[in-house]
Amino acid sequence: MTIATEAGTGAPNSTAGSGHLIEMVDLRRTYEIGVEKIHALDGIDLVLERGEYVAIMGPSGSGKSTLMNIIGCLDTPTSGRYLLDGIPVESMSEDELAAVRNRKIGFVFQTFNLLARTTALHNVELPLIYGKIPRIERKRLAEEALVNVGLGDRMNHQPNELSGGQRQRVAIARALVNKPSLLLADEPTGNLDSKTGREILDLFHELHSRGNSIIMVTHEEDVAREAKRVVHIRDGKVSK
Numbered sequence: 001m002t003i004a005t006e007a008g009t010g011a012p013n014s015t016a017g018s019g020h021l022i023e024m025v026d027l028r029r030t031y032e033i034g035v036e037k038i039h040a041l042d043g044i045d046l047v048l049e050r051g052e053y054v055a056i057m058g059p060s061g062s063g064k065s066t067l068m069n070i071i072g073c074l075d076t077p078t079s080g081r082y083l084l085d086g087i088p089v090e091s092m093s094e095d096e097l098a099a100v101r102n103r104k105i106g107f108v109f110q111t112f113n114l115l116a117r118t119t120a121l122h123n124v125e126l127p128l129i130y131g132k133i134p135r136i137e138r139k140r141l142a143e144e145a146l147v148n149v150g151l152g153d154r155m156n157h158q159p160n161e162l163s164g165g166q167r168q169r170v171a172i173a174r175a176l177v178n179k180p181s182l183l184l185a186d187e188p189t190g191n192l193d194s195k196t197g198r199e200i201l202d203l204f205h206e207l208h209s210r211g212n213s214i215i216m217v218t219h220e221e222d223v224a225r226e227a228k229r230v231v232h233i234r235d236g237k238v239s240k
Contacts (some may be wrong), residue, residue, distance in 0.1 A: 019086045021181060021213050022048040022071065027080035027090075029066050029236075040066040041077065042236035048215070050181075053208040055224035056217045058233035067233060068217045072105055072184050073097040085181045102130050106175030110187040112167045114159045114174075120146060121155040124174045131178065145173035149203065165196035172203065176212070183207065185216040189223055201226045 027044040030037050040063045048054055058064035069075040070082060073089055076097070082090045085104055089097065106127075107113075114123045121142050128138035146155050149169040159167050168188065175183055185204070189197030204226065208214055216227055224230045232239040 020047050020083070021050045021052070021085060022046065023081070023083040025081040027070070027077050027082060029063075029070065029075070030078045039236050041070070044080070044233075044236070044238060046231065046238060048213070051208075051211055051213055053204070053214045053228045054216070055227035055230045056215060056233060057219065057221070057224045057230055058239075059219070062233045063236040064217055064233045066236075068184065068186060068215075071182075071215060072107060073101045102127055103178065104181045106178065106180040106183045108168070108171050108175050108183065108185040108188050110190040112159070112171045112191070114167060114170060116159055119156050119158055120151060120162065120170045120173075123159075123170055124177050127174060127178050141177055142173070145177040146170070148176075149173045163196070164192050165199055168192065168196075168200050169203070172200075172207075176207070181213060183212055183214045185214065187218055188216060189218075189220075197223075 024044050024046040027041055027046075028039070029041040030039050032038075042063075044067065056064050056067065066075065070077055071084075073084070073092075074097075076092065077090050080090065081088070084100065087100065087104075089100055092100065101107075115126075121139070124142040124145050125138050128141060133141070143152075143155060146152060149172050151166060151169050151173065154162060154166060154170075159170070162170065168191075172183075188204075189200055192200060201223065204214060204216070208228075214227070216223070218224050
């Protein structure tokens with residue numbers, strides 16, 4: 001299987017220059033529930049380089065889901081600094097965050113999040129539709145992405161005609177179709193049997209070997225060990 005990268009570069013889409021892919025400095029996220037303040041993130045300092053494959057682990061309530069939401073530009077910090085691919089995103093508006101999500105981040109979820117009554121090809125095209133890519137070009141890119149995850153013969157199948165592993169491969173193709181700076185995976189093997197989960201982790205290894213930057217959020221130690229680095233989160237902080 002061959003994983004395509006941005007034409008002419010040999011690496012996924014990224015900002016020119018040698019800066020970090022992700023840089024967080026004293027990042028905090030506080031939620032107010034009535035008179036109570038919940039410090040979900042309490043001073044996160046974290047640097048990830050381009051091309052890294054990192055797992056984020058932590059027990060329930062540790063702050064790892066909040067951290068994932070901020071990394072993915074689904075939420076903003078209460079205070080602190082967050083640079084993604086050299087772009088300061090901590091004070092962006094909702095529209096600006098949506099643009100960064102669509103251009104810079106590919107999401108893979110435990111529950112696949114595919115549209116049930118449409119084909120694998122159309123599911124993969126969705127980010128390109130939001131990006132206003134012309135129809136012929138987005139069809140070509142979506143077909144290429146599906147071939148690259150081993151589903152060239154399943155393009156016109158709907159999710160209910162695919163196995164769990166094939167659905168997750170569709171989700172990965174969709175996440176990569178825009179050639180984002182970062183692939184962000186939330187418990188990507190959580191709904192799969194062990195054999196199928198192994199196939200998805202092998203695919204992640206291949207993606208990483210081709211230069212993709214991957215952050216995987218998981219509570220499973222054996223899955224986390226597949227990454228090249230593990231970051232432990234506890235009580236809203238990076239655990240030493």
